[in-house]
Every structure is written in C-alpha cells, then in structure tokens.
Amino acid sequence: MPDTTKHLLLVEDEAPLRQAIADQLGDRGYHVEQAESGEAAIARLADFAFDIIITDLRLPGVDGSAVIEAAVARYPDIIAIVVTGYGTVKDAVEAIKRGASDFVSKPFQIDELLHVLGSSVEQRRLKSENAYLRSQLEERYRFEGVIGKSRPMARLFQLLETVAPTNSTILITGETGTGKEVVARAIHLNGPRRMHRFVALNCSAIPETLLEAELFGHVRGAFTGAVGNRQGRLEQAHRGTVFLDEVGTMSAALQMKLLRVLQEREFERVGDSHTTKVDVRVIAATNSDLARMVAEGQFREDLFYRLNVIPVHLPPLRERKEDIPLLVQHFLAIFRNGATTSLTVSQEAMRRLMSFSWPGNVRQLENAVERAVALSAGRTQIDVGDLPTEVQKAQETALTTAVTLPEDGLDLDAFIADIERDLIQRSLERTGGNKGKAARLLNLKRTTLVEKLKRLSSPE
Numbered sequence: 138m139p140d141t142t143k144h145l146l147l148v149e150d151e152a153p154l155r156q157a158i159a160d161q162l163g164d165r166g167y168h169v170e171q172a173e174s175g176e177a178a179i180a181r182l183a184d185f186a187f188d189i190i191i192t193d194l195r196l197p198g199v200d201g202s203a204v205i206e207a208a209v210a211r212y213p214d215i216i217a218i219v220v221t222g223y224g225t226v227k228d229a230v231e232a233i234k235r236g237a238s239d240f241v242s243k244p245f246q247i248d249e250l251l252h253v254l255g256s257s258v259e260q261r262r263l264k265s266e267n268a269y270l271r272s273q274l275e276e277r278y279r280f281e282g283v284i285g286k287s288r289p290m291a292r293l294f295q296l297l298e299t300v301a302p303t304n305s306t307i308l309i310t311g312e313t314g315t316g317k318e319v320v321a322r323a324i325h326l327n328g329p330r331r332m333h334r335f336v337a338l339n340c341s342a343i344p345e346t347l348l349e350a351e352l353f354g355h356v357r358g359a360f361t362g363a364v365g366n367r368q369g370r371l372e373q374a375h376r377g378t379v380f381l382d383e384v385g386t387m388s389a390a391l392q393m394k395l396l397r398v399l400q401e402r403e404f405e406r407v408g409d410s411h412t413t414k415v416d417v418r419v420i421a422a423t424n425s426d427l428a429r430m431v432a433e434g435q436f437r438e439d440l441f442y443r444l445n446v447i448p449v450h451l452p453p454l455r456e457r458k459e460d461i462p463l464l465v466q467h468f469l470a471i472f473r474n475g476a477t478t479s480l481t482v483s484q485e486a487m488r489r490l491m492s493f494s495w496p497g498n499v500r501q502l503e504n505a506v507e508r509a510v511a512l513s514a515g516r517t518q519i520d521v522g523d524l525p526t527e528v529q530k531a532q533e534t535a536l537t538t539a540v541t542l543p544e545d546g547l548d549l550d551a552f553i554a555d556i557e558r559d560l561i562q563r564s565l566e567r568t569g570g571n572k573g574k575a576a577r578l579l580n581l582k583r584t585t586l587v588e589k590l591k592r593l594s595s596p597e
C-alpha cells in the first residue's frame with residue numbers, strides 16, 4: 138500500500154481556532170502538524186517536506202506571505218494556501234504572487250477550506266501529470282526517430298507501426314548496440330500505454346539474488362536489508378510497459394515466475410503471501426539465441442513462446458551500411474550540441490566508416506562519432522585521422538566484408554575488375570597520381586600496375 142496520507146502544516150496563532158481546524162482536517166484523513174508562528178513554521182519546514190501548508194496571513198512576527206515564500210522556495214511542488222483575515226483580496230493576491238495556490242477568507246466553513254484544498258490538490262496533480270507527459274513527449278520526439286532508411290529498417294518500421302498500438306508481448310533480438318532499447322521505447326511511445334511509464338530492467342546487470350526483488354518488489358524483512366516494503370519494476374510499470382533486457386540470463390526459478398506474470402499478470406512480492414496483480418505490457422530483449430537455448434534446455438520453451446508472440450529482429454549495422462551516413466549526421470548533430478559552425482565528414486572518412494564491420498553496431502558508431510567530433514576541434518572537417526584506428530584500417534578488409542552474394546548471383550570477373558579498378562583509382566588519388574608510389578601501396582610492381590591500368594581502362 139503506497140502511503141497516500143498528505144502531510145499538512147497548519148500555521149495559525151490563535152490556538153483554539155488552530156486546534157479546531159486541525160481536528161477537522163485530521164478527521165478528513167490529513168496528517169496535520171501545527172505551528173503557532175511564522176518562525177516555528179519555517180523551522181519545521183527546514184526538516185520536513187510537507188505536501189501542503191495552510192497559513193494565516195496575519196501573524197505576529199514573520200507573516201504568512203513570508204512563510205509561503207520560504208515554503209515554495211524550498212519545495213516548489215508544495216501546495217500552499219493562505220487564510221486572509223479581513224477579506225482583503227489584495228493581500229491574498231500578493232501571497233499568490235509569492236507562490237500560494239489559493240486562499241480562503243475568514244471566517245470560513247471547514248467545507249470551504251476543504252473545497253479549496255481539494256481543487257488545489259487536483260490542480261497540482263494535473264500539473265505534474267502534464268509535466269510528466271511533456272517530458273514523455275520530448276522523449277517521444279527523440280525516440281520516434283529511430284534512424285534508418287535501409288530496406289531492413291523500412292521493413293522494421295512497418296512492423297513497428299502494426300504492433301505498437303496493440304498490447305502484445307514483443308521479443309526484440311539483435312546483436313549488442315543494434316538499438317533494441319531504442320526500439321522498445323519507440324514501441325511504448327507509439328502505443329496505447331504512452332501516458333504511463335516505461336520501466337527498463339537489465340536482467341544481466343543485477344545479481345540473481347537481487348533480481349527477483351528488483352522485479353517483483355519485496356516486503357519488510359523479506360531478507361537482510363529489506364527494511365521496508367518496496368515496489369518492484371513490474372508494479373512501477375503498472376498500466377505502462379516493462380522492458381526486460383537480456384531476458385536470456387534469467388535463472389530457471391525466475392523464468393517460471395515470469396511465465397506466471399505473462400499468463401496471469403500476477404505475482405508475489407518477495408516475502409509476501411499476498412498476490413499482486415499488474416497490468417503491464419512486456420517487451421523483452423536478448424542478444425542470445427533463445428531458440429537455441431530452448432533446444433539446449435537452458436530456457437523454458439513455454440516462456441519462450443509467451444515472449445516471442447511478436448518477434449522483432451534488429452539487423453546488425455554491417456548489413457545496412459546505407460544507414461551509416463544518416464546515423465553519422467544524427468550523432469554529429471547530437472554531439473555538436475547546437476554549435477553553429479559547420480562540421481562535415483570527408484568522403485574518405487565516410488568511406489572508412491561505411492567499410493568498417495562495426496561489431497558493436499550503432500553504439501560503437503555513436504562512440505566513434507563522439508570521439509571524432511572531439512578530435513576535430515577547431516577544424517571544419519572530420520578526417521580519417523579522427524577515426525578510431527580499427528576504423529581507419531577498415532578499407533583493407535572492406536571489400537571482402539562488404540560483399541554479399543546477391544540472390545541471383547553475379548559476374549565474378551566483372552565484379553573483381555570493378556574492385557581492382559576502384560582500388561587502383563584510390564591509390565592513385567592518394568599518391569597524387571604517382572604510379573610508383575601507388576604500386577607500392579598495392580604491393581605491386583610498377584609495371585604490373587601500369588599493365589592493369591591499361592587493361593582495366595580498355596577491356597578487350
């Protein structure tokens with residue numbers, strides 16, 4: 138049970154009136170503390186975060202307006218209500234300027250105060266909900282743009298559009314750094330649960346013994362150190378989405394409990410005998426081959442099928458090289474963080490970026506761009522030298538790794554001739570047309586290079 142009792146500080150110098158109001162508010166479920174002066178109120182505010190403060194405006198010493206100001210300065214989200222003495226709206230307006238939410242005029246009926254209080258609480262709730270929505274929308278803008286226009290990505294977007302509006306469980310697979318989490322968020326933000334939370338849990342980052350409590354929560358005394366009741370990630374994600382990353386690393390015992398969540402949407406907090414129900418959408422991700430783990434008896438088959446309702450596979454970056462320039466631009470914009478001078482990437486650097494095999498996928502590319510931006514400080518162009526060494530070297534192996542055998546085959550001789558021509562061309566560019574140096578770059582005799590040049594430019 139979350140603690141929903143509101144803590145309220147009541148500041149009023151007339152003791153009998155103060156006690157009467159406190160009693161009535163107490164009866165309505167508020168947890169009320171009293172202060173008889175502005176000074177006492179400010180002292181109390183220093184060490185306790187009240188939800189609500191109600192203060193008389195006219196107080197001996199520090200007046201109510203100053204109390205409000207102090208309260209709001211310390212707790213911007215506090216609900217502050219002033220009680221004005223003589224129906225002088227002017228003073229009330231002044232207090233509102235200083236941060237009060239509303240006011241009541243003396244003498245008032247308790248119902249009047251309760252009404253003002255209720256609507257201020259509601260307003261505050263809406264305000265924080267809006268702030269939350271706004272932050273989610275900003276995130277949405279960022280995450281909706283999962284970047285990519287290659288064929289596999291276009292197909293992925295189509296699939297996402299279809300599945301996001303549903304509540305079905307999704308299993309995202311893909312190598313490390315391919316964007317599994319980005320895609321999971323995009324699904325959440327495009328679905329019916331976007332107003333609620335997206336809660337991520339990386340199952341491999343948490344020791345097995347703690348994972349269960351992290352996922353399901355625990356009750357006080359469930360284990361050493363469990364000092365209070367705590368919600369798990371599943372409960373935090375109630376009505377929203379829970380993202381279970383690296384789900385393949387879960388122990389057999391936890392796999393069984395997760396299966397129950399997927400089947401019944403219920404579980405028990407660690408140490409609890411009561412069953413908790415949740416309404417969550419589950420998106421799981423893994424970079425291991427779950428089907429194989431099932432075959433090898435390391436992952437429950439029934440759980441696999443429950444998770445894999447809609448499989449979403451993210452192809453490795455080396456299989457969608459045409460996305461690289463786009464991603465580079467995207468990350469350039471991010472890491473330049475609004476800088477107005479222009480920064481481009483030289484064609485040669487871009488070629489290396491596109492030739493590299495990116496075992497760490499988009500994340501590795503992102504890091505490479507960040508590094509290059511830093512190294513290029515003061516220049517207008519990122520060059521090969523700004524790239525990580527392994528990427529600089531990419532060219533030598535590029536052609537062999539970049540080649541995929543098309544479905545309908547290819548003309549080997551013509552293909553090899555293309556590659557030769559391209560490499561000779563580039564070596565000549567690099568050496569400023571010096572054939573001797575170009576030949577050395579390609580580990581050829583000068584005469585062989587000249588011969589090849591002739592043959593390649595005038596095929597028989």
Ligand SMILES: Nc1ncnc2c1ncn2[C@@H]1O[C@H](COP(=O)(O)OP(=O)(O)OP(=O)(O)O)[C@@H](O)[C@H]1O
Nearest residue numbers: 283284285312313314315316317318319424499500
């Ligand atoms: N298509 C994309 N468009 C824009 N940014 C992307 C894209 N794919 C990945 N990224 C960025 O690359 C980084 C890695 O992405 P993410 O964390 O989603 O990968 P992952 O597949 O979950 O990796 P891991 O398996 O290592 O957890 C993030 O900074 C993310 O913003």
Ligand SMILES: [Mg+2]
Nearest residue numbers: 317318382422
């Ligand atoms: Mg991840």
